[in-house]
Amino acid sequence: MRLAGKGTVNILGVVFDDVTKASAADAIIAHAKDGGTLAAVFTPNSELVEQCAEGDGTLTGIINSAKLTLPDSVGIMKAARMFGTPLTERIPGVEFGEEVLARAAENFLPVYFLGGRPGVAEAAGARMEAKYPGLSVVGTADGYFERTPSAVAAVIAKIAGSGARILFVCLGAPAQEKFIYENRRALEDAGVRVALGLGGSLDIYAGISRRAPGLFVSLGLEWLWRLLREPSRIGRMAALPKFYLRCRREAKKRKKQSRRA
Ligand code: UDP
Numbered sequence: 001m002r003l004a005g006k007g008t009v010n011i012l013g014v015v016f017d018d019v020t021k022a023s024a025a026d027a028i029i030a031h032a033k034d035g036g037t038l039a040a041v042f043t044p045n046s047e048l049v050e051q052c053a054e055g056d057g058t059l060t061g062i063i064n065s066a067k068l069t070l071p072d073s074v075g076i077m078k079a080a081r082m083f084g085t086p087l088t089e090r091i092p093g094v095e096f097g098e099e100v101l102a103r104a105a106e107n108f109l110p111v112y113f114l115g116g117r118p119g120v121a122e123a124a125g126a127r128m129e130a131k132y133p134g135l136s137v138v139g140t141a142d143g144y145f146e147r148t149p150s151a152v153a154a155v156i157a158k159i160a161g162s163g164a165r166i167l168f169v170c171l172g173a174p175a176q177e178k179f180i181y182e183n184r185r186a187l188e189d190a191g192v193r194v195a196l197g198l199g200g201s202l203d204i205y206a207g208i209s210r211r212a213p214g215l216f217v218s219l220g221l222e223w224l225w226r227l228l229r230e231p232s233r234i235g236r237m238a239a240l241p242k243f244y245l246r247c248r249r250e251a252k253k254r255k256k257q258s259r260r261a
Contacts (some may be wrong), residue, residue, distance in 0.1 A: 097168060141155055
């Protein structure tokens with residue numbers, strides 16, 4: 001059972017929910033209040049879906065274990081249209097995170113920020129608490145801990161001790177999705193009800209990075225903005241044309257199949 005939406009759309013094996021930002025945030029808050037289990041929320045972009053498509057299915061399985069999967073990028077929106085199954089609204093993870101924080105503040109739901117370089121989550125917490133009166137960021141930790149069982153257990157023990165119901169995991173993709181998936185039982189036992197994988201959002205909340213200006217966003221060129229600011233992403237971005245070509249092939253295949261049917 002998905003957490004919200006009027007259906008799902010399959011993009012190269014990855015299941016996305018057709019939701020609006022507001023309805024998805026409402027559903028998350030309702031689950032954080034009353035849900036008995038942990039719900040994972042992922043916001044894949046084209047790069048991550050291409051990684052899923054190139055893999056053996058393991059990463060796809062991890063992403064599809066989410067209760068809510070939101071289309072972060074323009075590329076995902078275009079692919080959905082190409083397949084004849086358009087999605088209602090693009091929902092960038094960083095915007096969605098704020099939507100959740102605003103509602104967490106109104107509902108007095110405690111939040112924990114995990115990820116970013118030392119000091120970033122703390123600064124993000126202070127800025128968001130100032131922006132959303134009533135918000136309680138009850139704990140923070142940086143994302144540069146060792147991925148050994150004991151170090152991971154120590155991170156989760158801190159989360160458990162904080163009493164957080166909502167956890168922002170900002171370790172980059174796919175590390176954050178794997179972290180949530182591999183530790184889902186421990187996080188549930190720690191009292192977390194919603195865990196969201198939100199990439200570089202804490203850097204933006206902390207005021208360390210800036211989102212692309214509106215012009216780049218409206219032209220669908222956010223990827224170019226990121227590349228100009230972080231040229232080292234060039235290798236990762238090779239995934240974007242591959243994703244586009246793979247979607248074109250898949251769309252053609254689907255058309256042929258539907259003609260035959
Ligand atoms: N990060 C982290 N631990 C790591 C590697 C990365 O906490 O071991 C953080 C990094 O500081 C940054 C975020 O993860 O804040 C990755 O941001 P990016 O926008 O690159 O996310 P992606 O596009 O990979 O989802």
